[in-house]
Amino acid sequence: MRVPAGYNPFWRPLVWALAALLGGGVALGQAPFGLWELAIPALSLLFPLCLRTAPFKTGLFAGMGYAAVAMFWIVDPFFVEPDLYGWMAPFALFFMALGMGLFWALGIALGARLGVGEPSRAAGMALGLFATDLVRSYVFTGFPWVLFGHIWLDTPVAQFASILGALGLGLVTLGLAAAPWLLPGRRLVTVTVAALALVGLWFGGIALRAAPLPERAEPVNLRIVQPNAPQDQKWLPDHAEKFFFRHLDLTSEPPAAGKPAPDLILWPETAVPFLLNDPGAGLAMVAEAAQGKPVALGIQRSEGARYYNSLAVIGPGGQVAALYDKVHLVPFGEYIPFGDLFAKIGVTAFAAQEGNGYSAGSARKLIDLGPLGVVQPLICYEAVFAHEISGRDPRPDWLMQITNDAWFGTFSGPWQHLAQARFRAIEFGLPLARSANTGVSALIDARGQVVARLDMGMQGVIDAALPPAAAPTIYAKTGDYPLVEGLFIALMAIYATARFARVDRRKKQV
Template sequence: MRLPRLKSRPRWRLLAGAAVLGAGVALGQAPLGWWFVAVPALSLFLGLARSSPGWAGFAGGFGYALAGMFWITEPFLVEPEIFGWMAPFALILMAAGMGAFWALGAGLGGRRGLPGIALGLVAMDALRSYALTGFPWILFGHIWIGTPVAQAAAYVGPIGLSLLTLLLAVAFWRRWAGVVALLALAGIWGAGQMRLNAPLPDGPAVTVRLVQPNATQALKWDPQYRLEFFYRHLDLTANPPAPGAPRPDLVIWPETAVPFLLDDPGDGLRMAAEAAGGAPVAMGIQRSEGLRYYNSLAIIHPDGTVGPVYDKVHLVPFGEYIPYGDWLARIGISAFAAQQGNGYTAGQAEQVLDLGPLGRVQPLICYELIFPQDIRRVSERPDWIMLVTNDAWFGTLSGPWQHLAQAQLIAVEFGLPVARAANTGVSAMIDAKGRILDHLGMNDMGVIDARLPAALPKTLYARVGDGPALALLLIMAVIVTVWGNNGVDRSRRRV
């Protein structure tokens, strides 16, 4: 395939084309999952970026984030009379940030043609995953979630999936390489399907109830409604199981589910325990120590006493805390999502909680789910992952669905089932191969009573993390740099 001649065209046409193609790549992300649109769009973007990698990279990344992350405006619309004016600025800044990553990757790799640009973009996925506090959201490899190709994440992780995606996109610029790439994709697809078809071992005889109260964020902390939402949790918890179904062995409430603090609950914990009828309750709750507040998950025993407590470790920058927040609080700048105080304090370390017959569980709160490198930090392997989240902040169109998709990928990467309790949706029980066994849709109120699926043996990715994928990326970058235009990108000579 010949590369398009673009140097003589006005720059605005190149930028507009790159932005449109970037938006096309975003169609591969949840909720659409159109990988068959995303890969050709990515391939065309690489060709377009060949003539002006930095500028095209910025425009492509800008269009990608604009289409894939427009949900970032939703938190500002919870109280639109106060924060609504900030929504467009937040979206533009987010899109510009993504554009800067793409510009850096494409610009650095542009001297080595299409392969260099492709590897540069993969490197930006890796950089985004780790730099500062990290933001591994809508990575290129995420377009495969929900397809058999995603099963490869058990071996290569998210960066490996991104590398696979970019190699596929660049291969289409070579006729025979494109054929080989399609055959390789078919082989990976088939291997993934075989893995999906293989039976799971028998799971534990544990039934989990996921409670979804549908407490809208705009009303969640309103004094007129917060007790009503608490009673809604109690009513859903106390609902009898379906005829012939076992009673829940554990009830899970979503993130920040209750209007009181763990250290000042009044009768709240006793009421929750009574509603659960003998089952422990895993409750998303805030707690305080002096002037410090924590976003926590507490296990409430059947007698109403407090069991193990986990404090969220990986907080959302500017959402749950503000850098230099103690100083900025003096001039009235506080964290966006913190219901108490001017921000949350991070917990000390990731944990695995031993719940006895319910197994060893790794608790995660909302945003923490997207960081596999954090999940790997625990010293012992859990039997399953418990996620509590409040995605009501992010609307209904794409943000919550993208978060759900990442839960599916985490399940694959670690070979562990994920029980996901979400305030407004989507609550779901996900097996160790990333399949959604049962779920409640957006803005539904109800419960899921699901048997806990079995875990798989520890995956290769759980053992080694992103190291091998990053090493392969580095090796390929060295090869492209050394070989350069002599063999890798002869297409330059035909432009």
């Protein structure tokens, strides 16, 4: 693995190709692969490769390889209307990968510069990579997708997200990967310690997952509707009405033998072909199909020239009992930064069906459904932002997500979005009900386990009782603040140690 200092041009493309391959190997830990046992070694091997070459350039190619494998679903929205947007797909993937590569390159290079000697430089790189996850979770509206901690989702280790959050699990992941390079003369010792730490996390997670949950005083029976309306047909005049009637038919189906009637029915995001403020007979038809039960559905609405991506609860008679406008919109999907300027050259938002984009709702809020509990509504992308969920008073009783993942193909994108929803359930100790247009619809318990689901491309309903909530979690009370403080302290400690080491080296040279 050691590359000579000042390695010649023959080595450079080989090093960059190896870095990209290792980055792709790390991505195999993400959904739908879930191969954490490959991701950790690949991540670990990146440390000596970066330390013994040019950290910035090597980190750039590693990050690009990671994004290319983990987020190649980014091309799928461009092929919903390939004649118009298909040419943009390779550029979208390239610039997405380049952006991730630059984050990794900066984190690795700056982290490596903090230390003196391989151990402190490796520790600095681990903290630098953790900082990239933290920063991109918040800046430029945030993009906390495929974080390092997400690789643990289908293992007991994921339960520690209730304490550390998904970001904190990323720090654990990087610590395990960096361990072999922290004491070069005692590599066997550090590897053994890391292995024992992983075993402890594994069995600790089993204990957390097995902890009993309180029983609900009264059951809440849900019906989750998945109509399976392909995105390339969803808004076509010949199909929109058909899909609306499909929602109605699925809603009015009698429950299976032995199943109680639902107390609440969930439809996915943008489920209906009309505006809330101009529904015609649409809302009355929804209420009639629901036979007196409330329906929470995704719908668009307008106020003058502004349009909103909303969730409305429709009660008996088609009355709107509650309304929530999506606050955290998807950049370039639901709105275009400097949209008025870009609209002049024909660049508009992909997912916005009216105008050139949606307007953001004024505030996040909880919806009180009376005996069915207080819920936090999450429309699509909002479920990926842990720091925007109400974990303190007032605490919701459960989380409700409606989404349309048909934009993102059938392979990795929708499964990664489901993984995010499962992490929110673990982090906050709350069950989550998820209605997705083409999948994956699911009912998730407070430990992040999928109780029931409808896979991609399926049409049907989930009839199931809402699982109980757990006690408020540590993460719900603290959020990411301890991680930010800990990162700052650790970086300062490495810097101070390196500075003293440099001073001591100069004294010895004198």
